[in-house]
Amino acid sequence: MTDALPPGSTIGILGGGQLGRMLSVAASRLGYKTCIFEPAGDCPASHVANFHLKAGYDDAEALARFAEATDVITYEFENIPTDALDILERHRPIRPGREALRVSQDRLVEKDWLADLGLTPAPYADVPDRAALDDALARIGTPAILKTRRFGYDGKGQARIDSPGDADEALGSMNGAPAVLEGFVAFQREISVIAARGLDGAVACYDPGENLHEGGILRRTTVPAAIPHALATDAVLLAARILGALDYVGVMGIELFVTDSGLVVNEIAPRVHNSGHWTQNGATIDQFEQHIRAVAGLPLGDGSRHGDIEMENLIGDYSDALPGILADPAAALHLYGKAEARPGRKMGHVNRRR
């Protein structure tokens, strides 16, 4: 507890979306204040945070002011500009640290790094140009997905290639951004592990959840995943290896494919993760508090699960579903305070006890 932030300290959070919102609530439970750095006004996190510094990531003066007003800095998204991180780090510790951001900000770097660690990413190839795409398609085959190396999320910056004839259009849709080709994995299930590592090096994992994606967006997570115990153990060991190699502090979401030949790492996210939202109603310490505990230097919760939960995202206009959710005694609703329900936008989620 010697490095622990005392109650009343301020945790800075980069990003003001729903993850920042739920991190702020968790921080308040532990007696911490929060300051959100987010260019957009009326953002979800600003509703529940103590302070909202509304400025852009190119505003060096605002970044310095933000850092000075906080005791430690964390984030809800990984695509933070390097220059901004450089400024912030001069003033305050950033947790999770820079190495986790370096690895996860670039799909190619991430896959190389995972392979170097002895883990199995999906088949992939660097696509700096058209010739490389042809080589990659020849090696990986179709169908495959071309993705920008940086700044993709929720299926954005991606183009599916069903046959070599799609290559031109797919590459064109990258708008000249460096890309990586990923092969499809013949998986039985998609699962994810929400893992945490404390400042003291202790690791705690929640039980793996089973994910259902639709159109590149997570639709549903069910815990426990219907996998053998030995495989769940493999997933936890794999997570611990990743966190240890990064000297990681905080919560990480690790998406995995379960295949006939074992676990394939789909991607890692150095932050709380949508597939861990079930912990709010299925664990004593949820992923948001777990992350705050880690970055504040407090001991981690052990992650034990006290119920079987199905988490369902509310995407776009959810108004027709609302009466049924509110009338269901097993359902816990979590809305994000977003004014406009655009198609594909995550508006909230529901955790149902099964």
Added chain:
Amino acid sequence: MTDALPPGSTIGILGGGQLGRMLSVAASRLGYKTCIFEPAGDCPASHVANFHLKAGYDDAEALARFAEATDVITYEFENIPTDALDILERHRPIRPGREALRVSQDRLVEKDWLADLGLTPAPYADVPDRAALDDALARIGTPAILKTRRFGYDGKGQARIDSPGDADEALGSMNGAPAVLEGFVAFQREISVIAARGLDGAVACYDPGENLHEGGILRRTTVPAAIPHALATDAVLLAARILGALDYVGVMGIELFVTDSGLVVNEIAPRVHNSGHWTQNGATIDQFEQHIRAVAGLPLGDGSRHGDIEMENLIGDYSDALPGILADPAAALHLYGKAEARPGRKMGHVNRRR
């Protein structure tokens, strides 16, 4: 759902303490904004609310502005001045309604009202003057407690009378405030029922908890209370009778004594209640969300309990207890963001799964 507040609406909360804080968090989960009315700056609720209107209850202009900025008004304490309520009610509905406040703001009115309803309050007598106190002591006996009729909480405004010789000092300590004498009840246990009534008249109760008070302050609540099922049913029926008679909307805390001759009503509080804090970690919909659902016109949760919980208040300086709480995997910590840990001050609570 026709009278339901849509997400994005603003709930006004009178009072900025820990109950307002946890009500604000619950409102945020349902997509509502909150506006706190509280004279004190840096109050617990202001850390997590959207807006904090810092003004006094005698500021008519501020009260009107507060009401205009909200869609419905609720409160975290019952001692709101009548003049302020009159102003607020001209603009927006106040839930729970005025009758609940009228009854609960005055111990004598409350006891008369409960007796008229056919329920059993503790032995009591009106003490307008010294002669009445002598009569009351002759009838009720000692030990007894003299309490101010209004504005008492957490053991404040109370004086114990162990023998008639204590009468002068006890009456003097009331500082001329109208008082009521209460006899001691020979109880087996203290329990409380956290009950809710929706705008549609539906009633939902949580399982009764067993309370331990020390020095007039709640120290611990354990659920379920170790009482026969029939007695728990009595408590729920009694709660429903109180809520129905008041045409109540919201959560109410009802403190009861279990005696050899049945249940005696100690007091009612027209708000979320300290003895219901266990619901945060033992029920899918906690008392704070239940209250927000009621005042927002949403359907109530059913109140079902999914675990056995012991809630312990953290009173005064809790720093020595903090490492043990954080290291206990069964413990969920809830701090209130208060800067100064004065003796007798509620700083937070812990919910432990048993």
